[in-house]
Amino acid sequence: xxxxxxxxxxxxxxxxxxxxxxxxxxxxxxxxxxxxxxxxxxxxxxxxxxxxxxxxxxxxxxxxxxxxxxxxxxxxxxxxxxxxxxxxxxxxxxxxxxxxxxxxxxxxxxxxxxxxxxxxxxxxxxxxxxxxxxxxxxxxxxxxxxxxxxxxxxxxxxxxxxxxxxxxxxxxxxxxxxxxxxxxxxxxxxxxxxxxxxxxxxxxxxxxxxxxxxxxxxxxxxxxxxxxxxxxxxxxxxxxxxxxxxxxxxxxxxxxxxx
Numbered sequence: 001x002x003x004x005x006x007x008x009x010x011x012x013x014x015x016x017x018x019x020x021x022x023x024x025x026x027x028x029x030x031x032x033x034x035x036x037x038x039x040x041x042x043x044x045x046x047x048x049x050x051x052x053x054x055x056x057x058x059x060x061x062x063x064x065x066x067x068x069x070x071x072x073x074x075x076x077x078x079x080x081x082x083x084x085x086x087x088x089x090x091x092x093x094x095x096x097x098x099x100x101x102x103x104x105x106x107x108x109x110x111x112x113x114x115x116x117x118x119x120x121x122x123x124x125x126x127x128x129x130x131x132x133x134x135x136x137x138x139x140x141x142x143x144x145x146x147x148x149x150x151x152x153x154x155x156x157x158x159x160x161x162x163x164x165x166x167x168x169x170x171x172x173x174x175x176x177x178x179x180x181x182x183x184x185x186x187x188x189x190x191x192x193x194x195x196x197x198x199x200x201x202x203x204x205x206x207x208x209x210x211x212x213x214x215x216x217x218x219x220x221x222x223x224x225x226x227x228x229x230x231x232x233x234x235x236x237x238x239x240x241x242x243x244x245x246x247x248x249x250x251x252x253x254x255x256x257x258x259x
Contacts, residue, residue, distance in 0.1 A: 060078055
């Protein structure tokens, strides 16, 4: 997961224009805190490599080697250079924040399980080389956010999907081997895992609710197939009897005592 297209700050935060009033969409500190912690962790690890002259590439995914399984966990925190790190940082922050805002109920599961499964699938299909970088998670989140909005058919989530594809749509080409030295296997793994999680959690969180019309007396005149079924006189009389109010007046007459 080496070089990837450069992402600019330009319009990325237009995503958060969708953060408006909705019962299931509420702001919390975790929306920005967790993405900030992720970005800090990958930059701090890269700082340690530069400051102490270490090389953590050997902790990446090495496909079909038992020693390479440790990369399933560590690969997402290791980067080959500043450019590689920066290119992953911006979309990682934006997409993670979007995940925790729009899909808060399943965000942790998607992020943790998705990262592990992305690394595992890369270990299975990847070339015999060290695969490093947070690109797998970026593709995981990109795929999940995009497909979830389409599957759920909720207007806010669809708008979110369209914004994501507008900002990061060019990423789709890098799930194919179009550039030498780039881990397209890691990108493909993340993309597929995001799609799978979008299908699994299609009924979780915000979903499109079918509009239910209120029923009136006029609706009772038709059956389930829309055929006109007028009420018979007996039913009308019975309803009128039930709905009518019966007033009973009692008159008391005092009887005089006869001498």
